[in-house]
Amino acid sequence: MEIIFLGTGGGRINLLKQVRATGGFRINSKSANIHVDPGPGALVHSVRNRQDPLKLDAIIVSHNHTDHVTDARVLIEGMSGYALRKKGIFIGSKVTLGTDGGIGEFHLEKIATVYAAEYLDHKKFETGKGFFEIDIYPMKHEEPSTFGFRLSMDGAVLGYISDTEYTESFGKDFSGCDLLVINCIKPEDDRYSGHLTSGGVIKILKAARPKKAVITHLGMKMLQIGPAKEAERIEKESGVQTIAAKDGMKITI
Numbered sequence: 001m002e003i004i005f006l007g008t009g010g011g012r013i014n015l016l017k018q019v020r021a022t023g024g025f026r027i028n029s030k031s032a033n034i035h036v037d038p039g040p041g042a043l044v045h046s047v048r049n050r051q052d053p054l055k056l057d058a059i060i061v062s063h064n065h066t067d068h069v070t071d072a073r074v075l076i077e078g079m080s081g082y083a084l085r086k087k088g089i090f091i092g093s094k095v096t097l098g099t100d101g102g103i104g105e106f107h108l109e110k111i112a113t114v115y116a117a118e119y120l121d122h123k124k125f126e127t128g129k130g131f132f133e134i135d136i137y138p139m140k141h142e143e144p145s146t147f148g149f150r151l152s153m154d155g156a157v158l159g160y161i162s163d164t165e166y167t168e169s170f171g172k173d174f175s176g177c178d179l180l181v182i183n184c185i186k187p188e189d190d191r192y193s194g195h196l197t198s199g200g201v202i203k204i205l206k207a208a209r210p211k212k213a214v215i216t217h218l219g220m221k222m223l224q225i226g227p228a229k230e231a232e233r234i235e236k237e238s239g240v241q242t243i244a245a246k247d248g249m250k251i252t253i
Contacts, residue, residue, distance in 0.1 A: 001029040001156040002252050003179065003214075006038075006045040008245040010163075010185045010195075010217030015067050019223060021045050021247045022067045025181070025216070029154045031130025032057040035075055036160060042071035043078075049248055053078025057127045058089035061096045062139070062162035063146035069102035076103070080110040089113045089125050091134065094145035117147045130154070137173045139164035141194050150174065156253045159210065163217070165193055166200035171207020178253045180210035181245075183217035187230050195219075198234055205238035212253070213238075216245035 009020025023045040024037035033056050035042065046053055056079040061069050072092075079088035090111045096102055097116045108114055115123065119138045124131055132153035139146040141163045148161045150173070159177035161170060163185075174180055182204065185195040196204075198215075205213055215234065218227050227244030235242040243251075 001027060001154055001158065002250055003027055003158070003181070004049055004051060005214075005216060005245045005247060005249045006035075006049060006051065007041055008216045008218055008247050008249075009223075010067065010183060011219035013220050014218075014223070015040065019220070020218060023071065024068065025245075026051050027151070027153075027158065029132075029156070031153050032125075032127045032132050034058040034060060034132070034151075036060045037062055037068040037162070038071040038075050039067040040070045043074050045247070046075075054081065056088060057129070058091065058125065058132075060149070061090075061092040061102070062148065062160070063093045063141060063143035064096040064098075064102050065143055065163070068162075069096055072096075072102060073104065073107045076107045076110055083107075083110050086110060086112050089115070089127070091115045091117055093117055093143065093147055095143055096145075117145070117149075119147065135173075137169075138167075140167055141165070148173075150177065158253065159208075161196070161204070163195055166196060166203060170204045174204065174208040174210065177208065177210040178212070179251065180205070180208060180213045182213060182215055184215040184222065185217055185219035186221050187225055188221075198230055201242075202234055202238045205234065205240040205242070210240060212251075213240050213242045214245050214251065215242065218244070
């Protein structure tokens with residue numbers, strides 16, 4: 001399983017300034033190619049990084065916020081063969097798939113399998129090349145149906161903690177992952193809630209003990225102090241190998 005980061009920036013200021021891209025990340029494996037949280041620039045950075053949208057098998061949108069959903073429709077058109085075939089799998093939050101969500105009826109009709117993520121569900125999806133399994137976990141965020149997941153495919157387990165405040169259950173929910181990707185927007189707490197900071201990440205890693213962790217969705221304060229330096233601090237305090245994602249970075253698990 002290979003993970004390619006097509007955007008590692010988070011927060012409203014970074015979204016508009018594009019100091020870091022906001023295209024989410026892509027998972028490539030023998031059984032499926034999956035794009036997660038395709039925010040603005042997902043298509044452009046897919047093409048620039050030689051990640052063909054026409055070869056997608058699934059798209060996952062954790063919640064209906066601009067920096068996670070904007071390019072989902074154009075990627076659906078790629079996944080469905082220029083929107084000429086009913087093809088592919090779409091997993092989205094309930095709000096994303098609702099009447100006022102970021103997809104819309106035209107694009108939903110181009111997808112073979114649409115699943116509105118239900119907390120604590122375990123689902124198996126066949127792709128024609130193989131299958132993947134996903135476990136859905138609740139996040140605590142402004143969008144009330146935001147979710148994270150554990151994805152099992154081809155012998156590897158990837159965990160993803162999307163935008164959320166710290167929740168004690170994360171240690172159990174994401175235990176034993178080969179790789180845990182965590183959206184960590186800030187180094188320290190401030191008056192804006194709804195996102196993880198480094199302190200929350202450290203607590204999660206101490207409990208979950210993944211083989212490796214990656215922090216992404218980095219806000220301006222995190223970029224200013226240096227994400228690599230902060231990842232070193234997280235690793236030292238948690239005891240879990242931690243990497244700060246960079247745009248275009250690839251990891252194999």
